[in-house]
Amino acid sequence: MNDEYTRARFETLMLPLMNDAYNMARWLMKNQEDAEDMVQESYLKAFRFFASFHEGTNCRAWLLQIIRNTCYSPLGARKLRQKEVPIEEEAGQVEDPSPLPPARLAKKATVEAVREAIEALPVEFREAIVLRELEGLSYKEISDVTRVPLGTVMSRLARGRHQLYLILSERKELGHL
Amino acid sequence: MNCQECHDFIDPYIDNELDIAAAIPFQQHLRDCSLCQQLLESRQALRALLNKLQLRFEVPDSLSRKIQSALPAATASARQRSGGRSVIPWFTIPLALAAALAVVFGLQFLNQRGMFAPSGGNALVEEVISCHVRSLLALHLLDVPSTDQHTVKPWFNGKLRYSPPVQDFTAQGFRLIGGRLDYLNGREVAALVYQRNKHIINLFVAPSESGRTEAVQSFAKDGYNVLHWDRDGFEFWAASDINKEELTAFADLEMKQA
Numbered sequence: 252m253n254d255e256y257t258r259a260r261f262e263t264l265m266l267p268l269m270n271d272a273y274n275m276a277r278w279l280m281k282n283q284e285d286a287e288d289m290v291q292e293s294y295l296k297a298f299r300f301f302a303s304f305h306e307g308t309n310c311r312a313w314l315l316q317i318i319r320n321t322c323y324s325p326l327g328a329r330k331l332r333q334k335e336v337p338i339e340e341e342a343g344q345v346e347d348p349s350p351l352p353p354a355r356l357a358k359k360a361t362v363e364a365v366r367e368a369i370e371a372l373p374v375e376f377r378e379a380i381v382l383r384e385l386e387g388l389s390y391k392e393i394s395d396v397t398r399v400p401l402g403t404v405m406s407r408l409a410r411g412r413h414q415l416y417l418i419l420s421e422r423k424e425l426g427h428l
Numbered sequence: 429m430n431c432q433e434c435h436d437f438i439d440p441y442i443d444n445e446l447d448i449a450a451a452i453p454f455q456q457h458l459r460d461c462s463l464c465q466q467l468l469e470s471r472q473a474l475r476a477l478l479n480k481l482q483l484r485f486e487v488p489d490s491l492s493r494k495i496q497s498a499l500p501a502a503t504a505s506a507r508q509r510s511g512g513r514s515v516i517p518w519f520t521i522p523l524a525l526a527a528a529l530a531v532v533f534g535l536q537f538l539n540q541r542g543m544f545a546p547s548g549g550n551a552l553v554e555e556v557i558s559c560h561v562r563s564l565l566a567l568h569l570l571d572v573p574s575t576d577q578h579t580v581k582p583w584f585n586g587k588l589r590y591s592p593p594v595q596d597f598t599a600q601g602f603r604l605i606g607g608r609l610d611y612l613n614g615r616e617v618a619a620l621v622y623q624r625n626k627h628i629i630n631l632f633v634a635p636s637e638s639g640r641t642e643a644v645q646s647f648a649k650d651g652y653n654v655l656h657w658d659r660d661g662f663e664f665w666a667a668s669d670i671n672k673e674e675l676t677a678f679a680d681l682e683m684k685q686a
Contacts, residue, residue, distance in 0.1 A: 273491065
């Protein structure tokens with residue numbers, strides 16, 4: 252395989268996914284500057300690893316996985332610095348999900364308010380929600396990108412959505428997650 | 429099925445990930461249990477809210493450009509690693525330069541003579557129309573079907589030597605529906621496709637020969653309207669069967685956004 256061919260193939264398959272890549276990085280890093288650095292680094296990595304990319308592989312999941320790995324190293328460092336409390340064990344049930352009144356989400360739920368609420372979620376819940384709701388990935392794809400079993404994907408989505416609902420129906424303060 | 433089991437199925441259910449064997453007892457339980465029904469409704473309301481808002485972040489254009497220019501460096505270093513060397517003999521470089529200069533001056537000469545100028549370009553207008561008609565006949569309207577300008581624009585990367593400006597005018601009634609590569613006036617051009625009600629507009633974009641900014645010029649033939657303008661180093665040809673006023677409004681939008 253020659254360089255020109257590889258390059259052309261990389262451009263055809265990977266460059267159109269830059270929006271998805273950036274969206275994911277932006278949600279993980281929570282700011283534009285870091286997100287841009289992560290996307291650029293990820294693309295260069297993806298280009299280097301492109302030889303290991305096989306025809307028929309899901310391009311988007313492949314690229315998003317690289318984005319995620321790239322973002323997680325500075326995120327890990329950030330977490331240590333802030334001594335963030337790790338989320339409870341995955342095995343935990345959704346915390347008492349039943350007593351939710353139907354659809355009483357804040358009327359003033361603007362883009363900014365909802366973005367702020369999603370950003371307040373622990374990163375594992377946040378990425379599950381972003382991959383599912385904003386990127387439209389299937390459970391299997393989310394499981395590939397985040398490298399956790401399907402059952403974990405399911406419980407992270409359930410818990411993430413539950414917390415998001417609590418914040419947006421103004422029954423949970425942003426600072427109290 | 430009890431409530432706890434039902435709760436575990438609510439998310440897979442709204443995500444269309446619940447298999448049919450589980451869906452039947454799940455729906456039965458929901459019919460009988462108002463609490464679980466409420467939980468489902470709260471999830472659906474949340475889903476509706478997330479869908480309604482534009483929550484995605486769009487990649488900044490500057491980043492796209494930065495990454496594309498970073499990539500050739502990666503290719504070049506790959507070449508160096510593989511030990512490949514340039515095989516162009518030194519004496520061909522002045523020859524190539526001379527040839528390039530000849531082409532540049534030749535083009536300028538042709539341009540002055542009006543070969544590319546729309547006033548003398550009836551043949552070109554006809555070519556624009558036949559490109560437009562062909563795109564509608566041959567079921568080859570779109571190579572990249574997307575209403576997102578940030579999907580359409582990067583799609584051209586690596587296919588053309590330039591990055592055409594791509595804008596969406598959905599709010600003004602001209603919806604971007606995608607793009608494709610086309611061949612016009614002896615070169616590859618970007619074709620952006622817009623929809624106006626049931627009508628299709630093809631907008632052909634290529635680097636301009638003159639580099640000047642030129643106002644809209646209009647042509648009509650066989651029931652098609654064609655407009656031509658230049659701005660910021662690009663030339664534009666819009667072709668459609670919509671009337672001239674509407675097509676001019678489209679051209680004005682394109683120029684105004686610049």
